[in-house]
Amino acid sequence: MSGYTEGIIILLCINAIAGMGVSLLTGFAGVFSLGHAAYMALGAYTTAILTVQYSMHWLPAIVAGGIVAMIVAYFIGVPTLRLMGDYFAIASLGLGEAIRLILENWQSVTRGARGYPGIDPYTTLPVAVGAFLILLILMFNFINSRYGRACKACRDDYIAASLLGFNTANIRILALVLSAFYCGVAGALLGGFLSFIQPVMFDMMKSTELTAVVVFGGLGSMSGTLLGTLVITLVTELFRPISQYRMLIYGAVLVIIMVIRPEGILGNRELPSFFRRFLRRDS
Amino acid sequence: MTEERTPLLEVTDLKVNYGAIAALRGVSLKVYEGEIVCVIGSNGAGKSTLMNAIIGQVGRESGDIHIQGAPLAKRNYQVVRQGISLVPEGRRIFAPLTVVENLTMGAFPRTDRSKIGDDLEWVYTLFPRLKERCGQYAGTLSGGEQQMLAIARALMSRPKLLLLDEPSLGLAPIIIKDIFKELRRINEENVTILIVEQNARQALLLSHRGYVLQTGRVVLEGDSKDLLVNPEVTAAYLGTGATRSAKAEKKS
């Protein structure tokens, strides 16, 4: 396999892990975030500092990166998840930018805007694919569990879910914290993939891309998110030869998919049931 | 019967779907000029859908609607221009606007600006309370006053046909009585009225003719005074207060 294909597959795995996290929060718990790149940044920086400064092995360091993102998400989630709809999204945008600015200004620890170089290239193909598969299985187990169904209940009708006895506030926080973990791990893997990180990589643009991929794939469909990641990543790679049109095409694809199929590629179905329905309609 | 006249409003075999759910499964009804016609039915029978389909806020699946023999437009704002105006369920007045501004909004499609002032006086004579409160924000009015405002606002477009969707909803019985008295007066001023109500007794007492809607279909129609004594209607819709709602609930 060429290094290029390998690179794309690793990047796909990383994007898919982050995408699954955001998908859980947005597609399943119905909470829209425009600041999840910040959790990627937290994971990336934690892992980088632990491996470079404290020579920790990369595996526990990646997990630690995810956990730091989780902890920060918890402290952010408790006050802000009371906000509904657009307002949480806007608050998360502000918080995401704030976290990035802190990383940029905290030079003694993060080396500021110049970036953090010299990270071990621990994100090899097997590591990325392995992490992706493990997190994928965990995610499908979670969404099919009692808690996963509770998330969906919260999304579909917040008040009804609370009347049914779900602790809706806790479930929203659980979804946020888990999604932060996924993003943190994705960030940590990205650091190992590039062996160099900069705060600017985790800006609002990245956050919107994460949410856009989830909406693109279909809210409430985990396989849709994976498909969305695949399509968006491949589109940007395939159009590399016509470089200057690439971003234009990316923007246009976002608009067109919203206009033609606002519910995303798969709607709220998972891939198998989507196919069943598709075949039935055909015959 | 009055078959020779062209009805003011004629709905023929109207069907409306919400996604896969059929809300109206072929409703036909006629309203003649000068009449008060009521549509009664329980919750979820499709009454509000009927109103919204006529006014053009809900798309029609199939079926025709004619006004004075001419086909009714499908877009909301064109329907209003053809002389139909709706008092929506839950009143939906513009709370942050003043009473006068609400009434001016009602006259939005009109181009005869000079006559709007006269009509303002006209609705003030119908509802003197509104004149007292003309500078107040509509959100500060009481429930009954808000309902009056919603009706007055709909009248400001000088409609040939006034549609009312559950005007009694959420109001005290004594205020409902007032409102229905006003509706009769408005009808006497040459405004045809089509009203849908859960409060079947009041609606039938007010109207000349009535239709009974059940799960998207018309199951009964006739003169209101006949319907009032129809055993099926009395059983389903006209108990005394408590039993009536209990039965309605059981049905839905």
Next chain:
Amino acid sequence: MRKSVLFLAMLCLCVVSGAWAEETIKVGYLAGITGDFAAYGQPEVNAVKLAAEEINAKGGVLGKKLEIVIYDYKSRPEDAVNAVRRLIDHDKVVAILGSASSGANIATAPLVNRAGIPQIGTLSTNPLVTVDEKGKVRPFMFRICFIDPYQGRLIGYFAAKELKKKKAAILYDVGSDYSQGLREYFTKSFTEYGGTIVADYGFRGGQDMDFRAQLTQIKATDAEILVLPNIGKDLALPIKQASELGMKDIIYVGGDGYGEFMVEIAGKALDGSYWMYHLARQDPAMKPFFDSYKAKYNDDCQEFAIAVLAYDSLYWLADSITRAGTAEPKAIRDALEATKELKLHHATLTMDPKTHNPLDKDAVVLTVQDGKSVFFKKIRPQ
């Protein structure tokens, strides 16, 4: 449906273009066509294409024509990594030119080292581009420009020794690695030469375009010079706003972020400012370049530093391939490293094999007079 047809068409195009690979020497170019550095992307692309045309018109290199494969990297390191992987694996280039951004080149350095493909940074002035954080040279990374410590030292030297000023204020971009680097090295050298930093203010590049708060504070000090270690609009705007605040006597000094379009923005206020630069427009050796650029693109090439460096990097590469006698990447690397006294258009280049930085490269100081940049002098600090 139509989209998938398009994909297929694209794929075919890639395959077909791969098929003529044997006839030419393929060189990759990483350009920031979209994203934050979009303003600089077009001139560098134009200039490198121009250089390729000129070289090919003279018979190419080793009898083969040069083919430039240009990929955009959105001015982002994570995208640069994929672009470089694609250049190496898919396009099979023998060397990569660009990018202008240090961050992107630091991220691609491990890749080109592993693949053994030389890469030349055009305007990436961060020392870490060619030397890793442990001080070891990155064998396949080179650069044609001077580095931040050198440039910072130049500004400090120039301010303290040439302008003979003692008190400096700095306004730098917190979010830019370039700006942070210059500030750090300027501060160090200026204080060593006996100057004091009386004000040191940051801003956030990109969203911040209003510097009046910082300038007002600077105005309240007795700073004699204002050092602006920034790029593009973040240089022009502070100067413009300072003049609006009535700061008449302060002298502006900056690095190679200068571009001629700044005159359009800041106008008269730029007069009398000084810029450490790679070359001067009036340099007679550069006249052919500007003439043919103008003829081909009908544009004055206001962002000429990046354009000239892109242009000359290809000439440098062509020379190295000729000297190597083969288009084999490892041989090219050795030839690049062994570059000595090579006359390029904008300077004479000697590589330092320990750092892969140009050795003792003169800087040109530009000053602005009547809205035009003018050669002031060549300097080299002791």
Next chain:
Amino acid sequence: MKEVSHGLETFLQQVINGLSLGSVYALIAVGYSLVYSVLLFSNFAHGGFLVVGGYACYAALKVLGANIWVASAMSLVGAGIVAVVTERLAYKPIRERTNVTLYLLIASMGMSIVIENLFVIFVGGRFRALPPVIPTSPVSLFGLATTSAFDLLSLVASVVFLGALQIFLLRTKWGLAIRAAAYDLRTAGLMGVNVNLLVSIVFFVAGALAAVGGIFLSVRYTLYPQLGGITIKAFVAAVIGGLGSLPGAVVGSIILGLAEMLTAGFISSQLRDLVVFSLLVVTLLVKPSGLFGKNVSEKV
């Protein structure tokens, strides 16, 4: 004693800087709020309208050689039309199918990328400056502070345009309809208002206001395809003031302008943006609907 007066002078200067920055934010923030008030979504393509306005003015001045009044008029109309076209192409089909405003949000982000890159491709990424049609010479205010003629002009222009908008909203039939629609779009339709026409008018007005902001920003700063990115601050101002409230947008902009300048001047210039975003988060936590916002319950 001298120290004190000197400190006061600097403070006054920073306040004036803050007001002038806030006045430009206000023009943009009002557009955000206007669209939000009717369609309940944050139109991230607003920055694109601003860029269109800036380039339209630039083209009219440089290519057509028009004078500043004609160029401004063309710019306002141009940006207004682009805003209407954007709404018709990208938003109308979505809002007619669903009431999930997030889809509109994503589409608007896509549109902002599209507009930005259209300029990158067809005009080029170069930083440009409008010819000095608006004077930027320094003006001394009673010897206490210095500002530029431009700032005074932009302040005046903001007041004039926002005043004109207020008169339009309070005194005209369509203005009344827009205020009614801001409260309840559906019911405004029941009144016989052509809702699509109304939304188009709102977008035209928002686009034209963005163009005014665009012209001022390109003169004050510089013109380039990513200029729209600055609108994120104006958006924050709109949220702080209360999305959907026009006075809120103005007050929020002034607060934000002052906060930025005073932080950068007296606390730390690095923390300037951090303060901006903290202000946003704190506002949302304390009063989600902003200082002047109408209280709206869940809408996703």
